[in-house]
Amino acid sequence: MADIATGWRIDAGDWSVVAPEQVIWTDETGRAIVDEAGRPVSYVFTAGGDLAVGDDLFTAVLISLFCDAAAGDDDAIPDGSGDPRGWWAGEIGSRLWLRARARANAATLAIVKVDIEQALAWLVTDGVAARIDVTTAWAAPGLLGALVLILRTDGTRRALRFAYLWENS
16 A cells, blocks of 8 residues: 655654655665665655655654654653653654664664664554564664564565664764
């Protein structure tokens, strides 16, 4: 099923505004986010101002990972504000925002892996996916990479790669 195309602009810190052109999604380093075949994930806006359709699974993953889930009572808020963020109407998003200033070490990789798994667990619970596998690694100094493999209930597979610049390396 298609949905309205959704994109993320990390430099603006907000959802991107649509434009009448083909746009390739990129991570924080400017590298294209690619699918399991190595093709850049993109969306195309049609002439005449029609809403473009996108990939519903990719949109679900973007929202799940890059919306801020509420911090737990025992979480330290990285900016010291005490604002637990999160969506007032329920559980959505991930706790990745809490890790932005964490040390670039193996412990951070493990925590981020769990954060991603928890944020995407609803895909399995709701029957969208049969299984989600997450791998994290330091792709370069200060650059955490995540590979999300999604096995759909129909047997098809999706692989999405994300990278995130770390403030504390």
